[in-house]
Amino acid sequence: MRPDSPTSSAEAPASRSTVRRDLACVLALTVLAAVLCMRFDVGELTYSLTRRFERFQLDEFPPTLVVLATGLAWFAWRRYRESQRELLHRRALEEKAERLLADNRRLASESIGAQENERRHFARELHDELGQYLNAIALDAGRIRDLSTEGEPEVHRLSLAVMQSASTVYRQIGGMIRRLRPIGLDEFGLPSALEHCVESWRERLPQASFTLTVEGDFANLADVLNITLYRLVQEGLTNVSKFARTSRVEIYLVRTADDARATRDEIVVTMTDDGPGIDLTKPRAGLGLIGMRERVEAIGGEFHIASQPGSGFLFCARVPVQAGLPEPNEPSELAELAKSVK
Template sequence: MSLRVRINLVITLVTVAFTAAMVHVIVNDLRSSVREEIESTTRVAVQLIETVVAGVYLEPGPVQRTEALLALLRRVGRVRSNDIRFYDESGALLYQSPPATYRSGGWAPAWFGRLVRPEVAAARLKLPGGTIVVTPDASRSIFEAWDDLQRFALLALAFLVLVNVAVFWLLHRALRPLPQILDGLSELTRGRFHVRLPAFRPAEFAAISLGFNRMAQALEESLAQNRQLALVAQQSSDALIIRDLAGRITYCNAAAERLLGYAQHELVGSPATLIAPADRHDELRAQLESIERRAPLELLETQRLAKSGRVVDVALSAAPLVDPASDRVIGEICSLRDITGYKRMQAAEHELEQNRRLTALIQSQLEGERRAIARELHDELAQYVTAIKTIGTAIASRAGEAKPDIRDNATTIVSVASHIYDIVHGIIRRLRPSGLDHLGLAETLRDAVSGWSQRHPQVRWELALSGELDGLGEALNITVYRIVQEALTNVVRHAEASSVRISVAREPATGFEDALVVCVRDDGRGFGQAAAQENGRFGVAGMRERVQAFGGSFAISGTAGEGATVRAVLPVTGAERAAPLQTRA
């Protein structure tokens, strides 16, 4: 039964009850009114007859009195609401008042007559020669009362119908938003939280609409957040696992399935020891105890066991899962990241660092050996060659013109010794540029380029130096010099270039705040990019190893017919790592 019908039914029942009460009151009033009317008219009728009779008994004889009384009664006729009869002494009816003409066609139900008819006794007047009986007749009063009651009933019925129609119409207007509200609630139960209600005119329904829309908005936002969280959890590249305080897995995402090789239904409900090596079970228990104390774990390097039996190195982060309603820890949220590749990278970086240190040590040893050999050549062989030149010159001077053969041989010896001396000094310069120890990097490079220019005048040489190049340290100085030396050797041997530009600049470079940028560019025949990356060609391996020993970057590029470029970036702080190796060497 709808709300409107119920309200109408209640109003109808209240109206009917009120009408019944009013009918009861009215019937009582009618009963009293009819009784009072009958009693009063009966008294009037009796008094009237007594007055009439008193005048009649002045007649001399009984017959005359009887005739006079009958004549008077006939003239009086019918008295309202009373029936008058005159009986002689023998009981014979001599007179009866005529029937009432007022409301002669009136009618009232018998039950109503019994309900309002008063119990009034007939009045009897004993006279000489007969008896007058005045009998109350309430029928006409009952008819009137019934008519009044009918009018009231019709009025009450009309009022009842009017009230019900008005209330039904008003309720229909007032409750018009209810179907929309019910439809909105029905949509919410189906999960369609985008539904909104319009602003209704009644204040109460306007408040309901506002509250409904706020609730729907909150549910929609909460659902969107939950969906986003679910998508984040499901699409996360990290394995996410939730376990309860009993140590059983209650959730895992797709990344966890890929990492461990288990399907979701195989993990959910299983103890966490399933995915941990035997020697890590105590760690799992300690981890859960830490979570119960609300102490999170960050990037703990540990191991997990895949379904295949493979032990996976992982970085574990864990946090307590707290019930917001009770603020109790109910489990653990754990993320696992596979760091097998990271471990390999660490091992490779460690190995690379060891290789760099070994390369630096080898370079240091080589430089030490070169220094020693250059010293020996300078101190021993050069001195002997100088002595040979001096002896040859002396022999040639003594032989003079007298001994031309001896003089010529001595001159040849001097010439050969000079040539050997030049070769030895060239070897010494290549083994160890003496200028680095006395003049610094900038002057040594200028001297080296000047030497190349003298030996190869057909090539235009350009040297550009910028920044503070003094005080860089022996290791960095010799590395820069060797790179320039190797690059220029390649140019002379292979490039067939007409111009070469060498630049050494101390400036910030990509990844370094303070670095030496060495660049050697020529306009020779160049080479393909694949050939440039071959470590065995053009001394690339040696140059790259020297640069890597300092943690720098090395690149060689070229295009056939357009020349080549060698570029090395050496961090100035890299010399601090290389210096101890030289000391140990």
């Protein structure tokens, strides 16, 4: 919580009003006690009851009690001031922790963005450079095959082997490119890329059924947000292939406004399956769910999972639509670093 936040600024008047209310209650009780004492002559009644014990000097107790009450009031005031100082110190530490957490999330988001930019560049280089040369090799091998005669069977065989090798390497590079950068994400947007991803898993897992539902506008989102949502679905489908190969999988991607938080625009992605489920109380060896949670929380989102043995598995992620976008008139640290290098 930042010091200039509305919640923090509203706490001080609330605390002062509580102090005023308590003091008003003390004064009101004091006045009421004085009125009751005057009405029922408490002093004379007390004197008549204690007159038989004059030898014990009971009439000297009121000043002593006044001193004791004053000392207790001073003691309570000192404890109150100390508690206020401790409370202020704790609030300062909490605000510092919140700032450090926000900075950590921002830096993690910047790191993910830089990583995805590097992956995009690497995938483009693989496609443009190596893909071009592999196509050239395949074409040259095809030309050699066509020119080889029946009297040159070895040349014909070798040309076919070169074409097969080039085709194999090209497929491997295509797989690397798909892992580095989702197909269609930059060209057609997030929904199309997710549909392509789900379709590929339909082919790999014919015994499972997949349903993808997309609602809302997913244009003009930050690249780090797009890639985070894609990686969530991708990791979820990978877990399905490991633990629920014959289940029914339902994926929902919805852009909505959360009324509970003053119409905050959010994107919610949910994936459910009716597979065997897991026991969340037991430690897990894999890092897939941990990586999913870290990705979501790095851009200021929330990540929740629910599962029981025999009851399937569900995960739900909520992320703000503005995640990954630079603040107005506030360039990112990467841009500032680039300017300083120039």
